[in-house]
Amino acid sequence: MTNNEPKRPNSGAEVPNRPQPRPRRPRMRLPFDDRKQDAGEWAYDHRLGLSVMVIAYLILGIIFFASKIAIGSRPHMQGIYVDLKTLAELEAEKERLEREIELKQQQDIDWSAVRNRMSNDALLNENLRDDRGTNTSEINESAKDIAAGMAANRAAYEAGLAEAQSILDAERDKPSEQGKNSKSQDAKYKGGVTVRYSFKDPVRTKRDLVIPAYKCEAGGQVEVAVVLNNGGEVISARVVSGGDERMREEALKAARASLFNIDNTAPARHSGTITYTFIPQ
Structure with a gap:
């Protein structure tokens, strides 16, 4: 047997252990990994909060329309329109009638x-x-x-x-x-x-x-x-x-x-x- 030939292990000899591969590092958990993409599922999960919010807005709307609050509206003002020309004409007509009565009496x-x-x-x-x-x-x-x-x-x-x-x-x-x-x-x-x-x-x-x-x-x-x-x-x-x-x-x-x-x-x-x-x- 020459020196260049590899040595064969004996049947009774121990086989050396091979190196094991490293385990994979676990993936980092991100905040948005659990985000729901379906709106229906999100609404279902938050149904209690949504119900409270809708009820609150309904109550505010009823109060708003019941009290007739007008935001930004000008105050209502009432006034009386007096036509000075008409008053002057009535006064002149009154004086004319009084003069006619006096003249009628004086004619007698x-x-x-x-x-x-x-x-x-x-x-x-x-x-x-x-x-x-x-x-x-x-x-x-x-x-x-x-x-x-x-x-x-x-x-x-x-x-x-x-x-x-x-x-x-x-x-x-x-x-x-x-x-x-x-x-x-x-x-x-x-x-x-x-x-x-x-x-x-x-x-x-x-x-x-x-x-x-x-x-x-x-x-x-x-x-x-x-x-x-x-x-x-x-x-x-x-x-x-x-x-x-x-x-x-x-x-x-x-x-x-x-x-x-x-x-x-x-x-x-x-x-x-x-x-x-x-x-x-």
Whole structure:
């Protein structure tokens, strides 16, 4: 046997172990390995949470529509539309109807019976009696006696004032002769007159009155509300009713130029009326 021949193991000799292969390393577990790809399976697995969410949204929707909440809407405002033009037209129509009624009433006036006189309607008619048969002249005399007694009690206090006032009255009465004995000149007339005036508590008498009866072509009556001061001067005048624009203008002009008696016992603003009758020309 040569040395190059391999040695054969004996049948009774042990066979050496071969090297075993390494075991494979286990695969790394990733978070998305168990992700469900089927939506139905995912919904089934989360059915409890989905049911709670759907019920909550339904409750919120019912509350929202039941309370009628309008998100982002402007507040509702109510208003009343007033047509000023319509109001002006109605006012003009009202004035026109009032003028027509006044003109209709004035057409019934008997112009031939109107006398060119001035009537102080605040004066009492001494021949009249009241409903109990009492003579008004007796009442007037009693009132004068009482007033005289009261004046006598205050004479001491007013002595100085009376002297100064008498000087003032004398100076103011010089320009107008009608101011002297004005009470005797004033009278109350029934029927149609060109001027009627009335101032009460106390009664005021005229000093100088303007009569505009023949200054307008149309005929009618104009009533003017007048305010006097203690000196008998007109401090304000406004038309109350009657007449057209021309008659109203003349009536206001005449009223503002009027003068009445001086009376310190009268209020500082003594209200009364002057009614002018215009005779058609």
